[in-house]
Amino acid sequence: MIESHIPALIAFNYLAFAVLITLLGVWKRQLCQPLAVLGAGISSLMSIYGFITYINGGGILRYYFGGWEPPVGIEFVYDGLSAFFVLVINCIAFLVLLHSYQISKREFPYKRMAYYSLAMLMMLGFNGMVLTGDLFNLYVFLEISSLSSYALISNGDKPAPVAAFRYLIVGTIGGTLYLLGVGFLYTVTGTLNIIDMMALLPSYTGNTAVIAASLLMVTGIGVKAALFPMHGWLPDSYTFANSTSSTLIAPIGTKVAAYVLVRVILFLFGIELLDQAIPLTTILGTLAAAGILYGSIMAIAQTEMKKMLAYSSISQIGYIILGISLGNLFGFIGAILHVLNHAVMKACLFMTAGNLRMKEGHSDIRLFDDSYRKKYPWTMFAFSTAAISMVGLPPLAGFFSKWYLALGTIEAGNWIFLAVILISSLLNAVYFFRILEKVYMKNPEVENEPETEPKPVVNNEGSFSMLLPTTVLAIALFLIGLLNVAIVVAITNMYPL
Amino acid sequence: MTDFILGHYAYWMTVLLLCIGLYGILMKKNLVKKTIGLSIIQISVILFFVSVASKWEATVPVLDPALPTSDVSAYLNPLPHTLMLTAIVVGVATLGVAFSLLIAIYRRYKTLDEEEILNQIND
DSSP: GGGGGHHHHHHHHHHHHHHHHHHHHHOOGGGGGHHHHHHHHHHHHHHHHHHHIIIIIOOOEEEGGGGTEEEEEEEEEOOOHHHHHHHHHHHHHHHHHHHHHEEEEEEEHGGGHHHHHHHHHHHHHHHHHHBBHHHHHHHHHHHHHHHHHHHHHHHSSSTTTHHHHHHHHHHHHHHHHHHHHHHHHHHHHSSBBBHHHEEEEEEEEGGGHHHHHHHHHHHHHHHHHHHHOTTTTHHHHHHHOOHHHHHHHHHHHHHHHHHHHHHHIIIOOOOHHTTSOOOEEEEEEEHHHHHHHHHHHHHHOOHHHHHHHHHHHHHHHHHHHHHHHOSHHHHHHHHHHHHHHHHHHHHEEEEEEEHHHHHOOBBBGGGOOHHHHHHHHHHHHHHHHHHHHHTTTSSHHHHHHHHHHHHHHHHHTTTTHHHHHHHHHHHHHHHHHHHHHHTTTOOOOOTSSSSSSOOOOOOOOOOOOHHHHHHHHHHHHHHHHHHHHHHHHHHHHHHOO | OHHHHHHHHHHHHHHHHHHHHHHHHHHBBHHHHHHHHHHHHHHHHHHHHHHOOOOHHHHHHOOOTTTOOGGGGGGGOOHHHHHHHHHHHHHHHHHHHHHHHHHHHHHSSSBBBBBHHHHHHHO
C-alpha cells in the first residue's frame, strides 16, 4: 500500500515540515532544528526503503497525481536513477541538518524558524526535480529550490546578499532559457511528459526547433550545474554563505542539476539527436575538461578554505559532466558514482570547515599549524580521509569514480580527456596536501616568546552533534570504496541504452 | 524572406524583448536596472508561450453546443496559458526575492551601484 505512494511522500513530506516548522517555530525557536532533522530523517528512511524495494525487483513506480494518467496529468517517476539520487540527497541533507545544531545557535540564532523552513522548501524543490516526469513541473521545482537557495545563501557574512543577488540573476536567466527550450519542444511534440516525449522525439530528427531546444535546455541547466564558463556565481556564494548553507547546497545543489543534465542528454534527447547539427556532447566534454583544470588551478591559488572547496566543486562537477558527455557505459558509471562520492566528500569537507569556523572563528589556510591536529583529532581525521579520497587513492571512494571515468575516456579513444583527469588528480593533491602538510608538519610559531613554554594543547573538539555527521561521512567513504562493486552493478542497471 | 520576417513577427518581437533584457542585465551598473532586465527576459518567454497558443477562427476552450467535440480544432489550446500562469507567479516570487536582497545590500553598503559595491568588498 505505502510502496505505491513513496515517490510523492518523499518529496511532500518536506512541504509538511516546512509548514510545521513555521507554526511551531513561532512558539519555540529551539524546536526548529530538531524538526528539520526529523523531516529529513523521515524522507531519508523512506528513500532507503524505496531504494531497497526497487533493487529487490520492485520495478519502476509511476505515481499519477490526482489519478490523471499522463500525458494529461503530472506524474512522478521513481526509476533506478531517481531512486538513487533521492537516496543520496536526502541522506546527505539529514546529516548536514544534524550537524547544523551548534552553528545555527551561534551564527543565526534569531532566524532559525525562517532558515529551516526555507531549507525544507529547498529540499522539496530538489526532490521534486529528481522525481518529476514532466518537463514544466521540473521548471517549477527548479525555481522553488533556486528561490529558497538564494535566501539561504544571503544569510551569512557581509557580502552574502551580493553573492546571492548575482546567483539570482544568473540562475533566473538559466531557468528562463530552460523554460524557452521546453516551450520549443512543446510546440513541436505537443506533450510535456518526459517518457511520452522520449518516444516522439526520434521522429523529429533534423527539426531546427528541436536543435534549438536542446541548446537552450543544456545551457539553462548548465548554469545551475556551474558548467565551466557559467560558474561565476558559485565561488562567492559558497564562501560568503554561513557554514550550514554552504554545507547543504554544495553537495546537493549542483548534483541535482547534473541529474537533470543526465535526464535531458541521455534519456530525453539521446546522444544521436543531440549531435545531429553541432557536436554538442563534444563541446560539453571540452568545456567540462576546461572547467576541471580551471577549478583545480584556481583552488590552488586560494587561501580561504571555503573558497578553495568552492573552486574544487567547479572542478568536480566537471568530472560528472565529462562522464555524461562521453556517452558510453563506463563514462555513465563514473559520472553517477562520482555524484555519490563527491556529495559525501564535499559535505564532509565543508563540515570540517564549519567545525573549524565554529571553534577558531576562521578557516584561513595560512593560519593552520600542527596544533590543529591535536586540538581537533576527529575533525582532522575526517578532513584527511575526504582529502585523500578527493585526490583518488584506493581504497577510498574517490579512486573508483575516477577509475571508471578514465576507462570511459579510453573506450571513447579520447586521450586528451584522460590526460585532463590524471593531471587534475595531481592538482587535487597539490591543494589538499598543502593543508595536510601544515596540519601534520608545521610547528606552531613560538619563536616570538622563546622564554615561555608553548601552551599545552588540549582536545578542543566541537560538540557531539557536529562530530558525529563528520565522522560518519568519513567512514562512509571507506564503505563506499569497499562496496563499490555492488554500487556499480546497481548503476549499470540504470544505463538507458 | 519577407514571409520569414512578417510571418513570424510575434517571435521576432519576443527575441527583441529577450535581447533588451539581456542588454539591461549585462550593461547596466545599477542593480535595480538589472532586476528590471531580468523581469523583461521572463516576460518575453511568457509572451512566446502565449503567442504560440493563439489561433485565428477558434474560440475559448469552453464546451459550446454549436461546435462538435469531435473536431477540437475550433477550440484554443488552453495549456500554454495555464503554464504561463505558473510562470508569472514564479516571476513575481523572483522579483520579491530580488528586491528583498537589494534592501539587504543597500543596508550594508549604502549604494546599489555594482562597481562601488565590488570596490567596497575588495577593500
